[in-house]
Amino acid sequence: MSTEDQVRQLEQRWVEAEERGDADALAALATEDFVLVGPLGFVLNRPQWVERYRTGDLVTESLDWHDAEVRDYGDCAVVVGVHAQKASYQGNRVDGEFRSTHVAIRRDGRWLLAGIQLSPIGAPPAFARNPAAPQENPEGW
Template identity: 30%
Template structure:
């Protein structure tokens, strides 16, 4: 499987884990130094975001990926996509997002996630 196909599959699995509440799998995917920039511009660390997911302060009800493309650069891969996120019981966000993955100890880690609204 190509790196691009592997990252596309991993990103979709991440969405499934989010909607099914598999927080441990998400935590394992996120790099300890993850930088997550929300649509508001607020920056969150891995620890902060996982805590919000565990406490159900933020719940993903459904994620519908519209499109995604990946470009690999050795042990780094950048995914740019569009998706509809239904969260916290009904709020709908149409987002453009960028995910940056890097391979560490033979495992892909999400090191950067940046979201912006509207597409």
């Protein structure tokens, strides 16, 4: 099986674990030093990333991972794709569409996620806007 196929299988297992809220499966898919850079620039290590599901703070209703391109660098692969989610965090909607970069590494013949970065596509996601803040341009131009 090609590296691309193996990494795509890892990505599919990740999507399924996120949608199930399966903290144990997510932990098993990630390196010990895994890091997530969220869409607002926050950084989570592996325990913090997994804990959001253990506590029920993060609920992913659906995650669509598409337009992913895998670049093979031997025991490392970089995947850039589109991450579209319907989710809530601590009861607040965190729906959005993000350009995402995943770094996967091969350890002992097994592919693991070493990092994920999410960047909003287009305008900041709705959950990043502060409705109480004054608008600089109320006419929309």
